[in-house]
Amino acid sequence: xxxxxxGLMGACAMTALAVPxxxxxxxxxxxxxxDMIRMQKMTKPFTDANPDIELEWVTxxxxxxxxxxxxxxxxxxxxxxxxxxxxxxxxxxxxxGWLTALDDMGEDYDAADILPPIAEGLSLDGKLYxxxxxxxxxxxxxxxxxxxxAGLEMPERPTWDFVYDAARKMxxxxxxxxxxxxxxxxxxxxxxxxxxxxxxxYGAPWFDMEWKPQFSGEAWKKALTDYVAIMTEAGPPxxxxxxxxxxxxxxxxGKCGMWIDATVAASFVSxxxxxxxxxxVGYALAPEGEKPQMWLWAWTLAVPSSTDAPEAxxxxxAWATSKAYTExxxxxxxxxxxxxxxxxxxxxxxxxxxxxxxxKPTLDSIMxxxxxxxxxxxxxxxxxxxxxxxxxxxxxxxxxxQFSAALAGQASVDQALQMAQQISEREMAKAGYPK
Amino acid sequence: xxxxxxxxxxxxxxxxxxxxxxxIFFPILWTILTSFKSEADAIASPPKFLFFDWTTQNxxxxxSRSPYFRHFMNSVIISxxxxxxxxxxxxxxxxxxAFQPARRTKDLLMWMLSTKMMPAAGxxxxxxxxxxxxxxxxxxxxxxxxxxxxxxxIIVWMLYTYFREIPSEILEAARMDGxxxxxxxxxxxxPMAVPGIASTLLLxxxxxxxxxxxxxNLTTSRxxxxxxxxxxxxSPEGLFYAKLSAASTMAIAPILILGWFSQKQLVRGLTFGxxx
Numbered sequence: 001x002x003x004x005x006x007g008l009m010g011a012c013a014m015t016a017l018a019v020p021x022x023x024x025x026x027x028x029x030x031x032x033x034x035d036m037i038r039m040q041k042m043t044k045p046f047t048d049a050n051p052d053i054e055l056e057w058v059t060x061x062x063x064x065x066x067x068x069x070x071x072x073x074x075x076x077x078x079x080x081x082x083x084x085x086x087x088x089x090x091x092x093x094x095x096x097g098w099l100t101a102l103d104d105m106g107e108d109y110d111a112a113d114i115l116p117p118i119a120e121g122l123s124l125d126g127k128l129y130x131x132x133x134x135x136x137x138x139x140x141x142x143x144x145x146x147x148x149x150a151g152l153e154m155p156e157r158p159t160w161d162f163v164y165d166a167a168r169k170m171x172x173x174x175x176x177x178x179x180x181x182x183x184x185x186x187x188x189x190x191x192x193x194x195x196x197x198x199x200x201x202y203g204a205p206w207f208d209m210e211w212k213p214q215f216s217g218e219a220w221k222k223a224l225t226d227y228v229a230i231m232t233e234a235g236p237p238x239x240x241x242x243x244x245x246x247x248x249x250x251x252x253x254g255k256c257g258m259w260i261d262a263t264v265a266a267s268f269v270s271x272x273x274x275x276x277x278x279x280x281v282g283y284a285l286a287p288e289g290e291k292p293q294m295w296l297w298a299w300t301l302a303v304p305s306s307t308d309a310p311e312a313x314x315x316x317x318a319w320a321t322s323k324a325y326t327e328x329x330x331x332x333x334x335x336x337x338x339x340x341x342x343x344x345x346x347x348x349x350x351x352x353x354x355x356x357x358x359x360k361p362t363l364d365s366i367m368x369x370x371x372x373x374x375x376x377x378x379x380x381x382x383x384x385x386x387x388x389x390x391x392x393x394x395x396x397x398x399x400x401x402q403f404s405a406a407l408a409g410q411a412s413v414d415q416a417l418q419m420a421q422q423i424s425e426r427e428m429a430k431a432g433y434p435k
Numbered sequence: 436x437x438x439x440x441x442x443x444x445x446x447x448x449x450x451x452x453x454x455x456x457x458x459i460f461f462p463i464l465w466t467i468l469t470s471f472k473s474e475a476d477a478i479a480s481p482p483k484f485l486f487f488d489w490t491t492q493n494x495x496x497x498x499s500r501s502p503y504f505r506h507f508m509n510s511v512i513i514s515x516x517x518x519x520x521x522x523x524x525x526x527x528x529x530x531x532x533a534f535q536p537a538r539r540t541k542d543l544l545m546w547m548l549s550t551k552m553m554p555a556a557g558x559x560x561x562x563x564x565x566x567x568x569x570x571x572x573x574x575x576x577x578x579x580x581x582x583x584x585x586x587x588x589i590i591v592w593m594l595y596t597y598f599r600e601i602p603s604e605i606l607e608a609a610r611m612d613g614x615x616x617x618x619x620x621x622x623x624x625x626p627m628a629v630p631g632i633a634s635t636l637l638l639x640x641x642x643x644x645x646x647x648x649x650x651x652n653l654t655t656s657r658x659x660x661x662x663x664x665x666x667x668x669x670s671p672e673g674l675f676y677a678k679l680s681a682a683s684t685m686a687i688a689p690i691l692i693l694g695w696f697s698q699k700q701l702v703r704g705l706t707f708g709x710x711x
Contacts, residue, residue, distance in 0.1 A: 027656060032670040037500065056656050059667035064651060071559065071652065077567050079655045176480075189671070244672055249478040252674075264672055274475045274674060 024312050025054045029069050030084040031299065032059050034267075035134050035339045039320055042328060046319045053312050062189070066393075073098045078306040081313040085130060087121040087298040088386045094129035100303040100310050101127040105318040113323070113343045117369050118298050121382070130300035131321040134264070135341030137365030138197065138295035138385070139358070140284040141251065141269055142258040143277060146170045146177065150257075157285035157292060160201070160226065163258065167234035170257030179234035181256035182227070185243035186404035188386065188396025193295070194260070195403055196396070197385040199223045200375035203290040206387050206424075209380050211433040213424035215399075215417045219290075224413050228406055240408035252276060260286060262297065263365060266358035267336065283361045285368075290376045294384040296369035298341070341366055380434075391431045398423045463687070469680035470494070477676040493681035501664055503685060510660035510689075512575055513650070514643035517582035518636055521590045524583075526632070529594035530620055534603055544595065547588040555585075555648045566653055573655040581653060582643045589642070590635055597631030598624065630703045637693070637701050644690050661686040 030036045040057050047055065058080070060068060065084065072079045073093065085093065093099050105111060111119070114132060122130045140158070147154055150169035155162065167179030183194040196206065204219035214220065231239050234257075236250055244261060248268055251259045252275040259265070272278040286293035301320055303313040319325060323345060329338045335355035338346065340362060346352055347363045356362075371382045382388040386396065399420045406416035440448075468484070469477050476487045497503070532540050562581070563572075571577030601624065609623045625632065647662040654663060665686050668679040694701070 029655075032667055032675065033672050040500070058656050058659075058663075060651075060663070061666050061669035062671045064666050064669075068652060071563055075560065075563050075567060077563060077572055079572055245670075245674065248674065249480075252475070253478065253480055255480070262672065268673060276475075 023052050023054045024309050025056050026081040026309060026312055026316055027056045027058060027079060028082040028084075028301075028316070029058045029060065029065060029080045031062050031065055033264075033299070034337075036084065036299070038329065038333070038337065039133075039325075039339075042325075042332065045328060046316065050312075050315065053316065055316070073304050073306060076306040078304075078308060080304060081307040081309050082317060083302055083304055084133070084299055085302050087118070087130075087132075087296065087300060088383065088388065088392070090122045090130045090300060090302065091124055091382070091388060092390055093302070094124040094127075098305055099129045100305050100307070100314070101129055102131055102303065102314060102317065103127050105131070105314065109318050109322060110345075113345050115342060115344055115363075115366055117296055117366055117371065118342060121296060121298065121371050122300055130302035131317050132298045132300050132342040133321055134339035135296070135298040135366060136263045137297075137341070137362065137369055138194075138260060138286045138293060139263050139266065139361045139365050140258055140260050140286060141266060142166075142282050142284065143170070143254075143256070143280050144282040145280045146257045147282065154282055154284045157288050160287045160289050163260075163287050164226065164230050164234075167230055167258060171234040176255055177257065178236040178250070178255060179257040180230060181236060181242065181247040181250050181259045182231060182239070183243055183247065183261065184231065184235075184239040184404055184407045185241055185246070186397060186400040187243070188393050188400060190243045190400065191404055191407075192396040192400040193297075193385040195223070195227065195400075196383075196387070197286075197293050197295045197374075198227065200384065201287065201289040201291050201293040202226075203376035205375045205377055205379045207380060207428075209378055211380060211428055211435075213421050213428065215421040215424060220417055221413065224403065224406065224417060227403075228413055231407055232409075240404045260293075262295070263341065263358065263362040266362070267340075267356075270358070283358045285361055285365055291374075292368055294369040294374055296366060296371060296384050391427060395424060395427050398427070463691070466680045466687075467684050469677055470684045472677050472680075474674040474677045477680070478674060493677045494685070496678055497668070497681045497685065501667065501682070503664065506659060506661045506664040506686075507689065509575060509654075509658055510644055510662075510686075513579050513582060513658070513660050514640045516575070516579040517586065517643045518590075518639040520579065520583045521587050521639060522632065522636065525587060525590040525594050525635075526625070527620065528591050529598050530624060532591070532595050533598035533601075534606060544592065547591060551585075551588050559652060562649075563652070572653060573658050575658045578650060578653050578658055578660075581649050582646055585646075585649070586639050586642055590639055593635040593638070594628070594631065597628050597635075600631075601627050630700065633697075633700050634703070637697055641690055641694070 036059070043055055047053065069080060069083045069085065071077070073083070090099070111128060115135065118132050118135045119128065122128055122132060140154070140163070142154055147166065147170065150166060152166050152169065163180070169179070171177065171179035183191045185191055199220055202219050202223040204217060204223050205214050208214055236242065236255060242250070244265070247256065247259055247261060248265060250256050251269055254277050266283060269275050269281050270278050286295065301317045303310055303317060307313055321342065323343065326338045326343070326346060330351070335349070335352045338352065340346070340356070347359060353359050369384050371384060374384045386392055402411065402416040402419045402423070405411040406413050411419070470493055471489045471491065472483070472487050473490055473492070476483050532544065566572045566577055605627070606619055606623060609619050614623060645662070650660050650662045651666060654660065665679070665682050668675055668682040
C-alpha cells in the first residue's frame, strides 16, 4: 500500500514538474492571403529559437474572421492569442480595452522604422496597439500597350478627367477590352472602399462635424454621377457584381485597360505565372480631384487582452513584423515577395527597389494618405476609404447596396443618394450621434 | 391497374431525368474540374471545360497547408455523434407523439419546427457566452450537442411521420403478448421503422456534415470540422478558386461516397409509407 502511495505521490510530483516544461500553444487567427500563408510556412526560425512555444494557425476568410474574432474578443472568449485585424478595427478595439499595448517589443524591433501613416493609424494615445504585417494604398495599374495605342501618356498622378478620357479611348467592347475596371460589388470593404476614397477626392465626406450625413451634397452627386457614367461607358458588363478578385481576373486576362485598386494587386498582375499581361503593366498614383484619392489599409497582428499568454504572443508578433523576417523572406523567395508597405527601411533598400517596380508608387501612395484629413473639409472621423466608427461596417454595406443598384441601373444616381442619406440619418440617430 | 407507358414517353422521361440529374450535379462536377486547373485556367474566359493542363498541384498545396485528417475526423465524430444522440432522444419522443398523442401534441410539433425558423445569428452571443462559461468552446462535445439540438426538430418530425404509418394494432398485439414499453419500442417498433430511421440518420449526418454557422463560430482548431477547412481557402484579395475547389472536393468526397452507396436506403426511407 505504502509503495502504491509513494508511487502516486511521485507521479504527482513529476506531473507538477512537467507542467511548466510543457510547450505553450499560441492560437493565431489570420486571413488567407499570400503573405500570411507564406509566413505560416516560414516560422521554423521562430519555433527553433523558442522551443517552448507552439503555433496553431486558424485561417479564415476575411469576413468570417472579422465576425469570429469580434465575437471572441467582445465576449472575452480567449480563443485566440494573436489576431489579424485591419487598421479600421485597431483604434476602435484599443479604445474598448480589447487589445494589449505593444510598447515593449524588444530593443531591436525599431518601431520608429514603421511608416508614419501606418503607425499613426495603429496607435492610441501614443501607444502602438497592433504591429503592421503588410500595408497597402491604392494606385492605378494600366496596360502600357493600350495606353500607347490610345495615343496617351500616363502622368505620375493623373486627374480624374484624364482617367475618364483614357478609359473611353482604350475601350474596345467588340474585343472585350474595357477601359476601366472599378469595384461595384456592394460592401463596406468592396465598392464603398473605392467610393469613399473617390468621394473624398471630390471633396465629398460621409459626415460633417456635427455627424450629419452628407450624401445630399453636390460633391457626392458629381462623384457618383461620374462613377456610374464611366463604368457604363467604359466598364465591363455586370460591373455591379465585381469586387477585387473579379477585377483581378479581368485584368489578368487582358480585359481591363486600367484598374484602380489596392497596391497589393501590383504583385499579382505582374506575376507571369498567373497574368497574361504581366509584361505590359504600368503603375501610377491614384487620381487627383479636389484632393488626391487616398487609401490606407494595413493587415496587422494584435494581441487580445483576453489571451493568457501575452508575453509569448508579443514575442511572436515582434518576430513576424521585424526587419529580420523581411530579410528571411527575401533570402528564401526573393525581395519581390516580402510583405510590403510597413517599414521605411524596405523602401530604402536598393535590392527591393530593383525587384519591385511598383515600390515607389506604393510608398508615395501610402505616405500621401492622411487619415485625419481625407477630404477637402474638416471631418469628425479618421479613415480614408472607411470611416473609423463601429457602425461603419453595417452602414457602409447598406449605402454600398444603394450605389451598387445605381451602377446596375436599378436606381438613378439621385435615388441612390437620397436613399443613402435616409439610411445614414436613421442609423446615426439610432446609434446616438453626435456623441 | 398499371398504365401502359409508350416507348417515346419512356425515352422522354429518361432523357428528362438525366438532364435534371446533370443540372443538379453540374456545380459539383465544375468544382471537381476546377480543382485540377491552375489558378489562371480557373478564371479563364471563356471557361475551359476539359481541355486544360490537368494538375494535382492544388491538392498537394492543400495537403501541405492544412491538417485535413484532423478536420475529417472531427466532421465524422460531430455529425455521427450528434445524429446518434438525436436519435436516442427522438425515437421515444416520436413514439409518444405518434402512439400516445395528447391534446397539445400537434402544437408541440409545430413549436419544435418553429425553432428552426429562428435566425441563428440572433442567439450567437448568448450561446457563445454559455459555451465560454461551461468551457465548451472549441470542443467536440459542445458542437455535437449544439448540432444535435438544432437538428432534433427534423429528426422528431421525420420519425413521427414514419411511426404514424405503422398500424397501432401491431403494437397493441405486442402489448397483449406481454411486451414491456422498452420491448415494444426496441423489438417491435424499431425493426419495422428501420428504413425510416436509416434515412433519418443519413439525412441528419449530411445536415450536420454541411452545417457551417455554428461550426465556424464555436470551434477554432481542435474541434474544427471540414467546414472551417473549406473556409480557410477563400480570400478577398488574390486568386484562390482552384485551391478552394480542391479543398471543397476533399471535404465533400466522403459524404458523396456515403450518399452514393446508401442511395437505395435513402430513397426507400424517404418514400416509406407512400405506397401501401
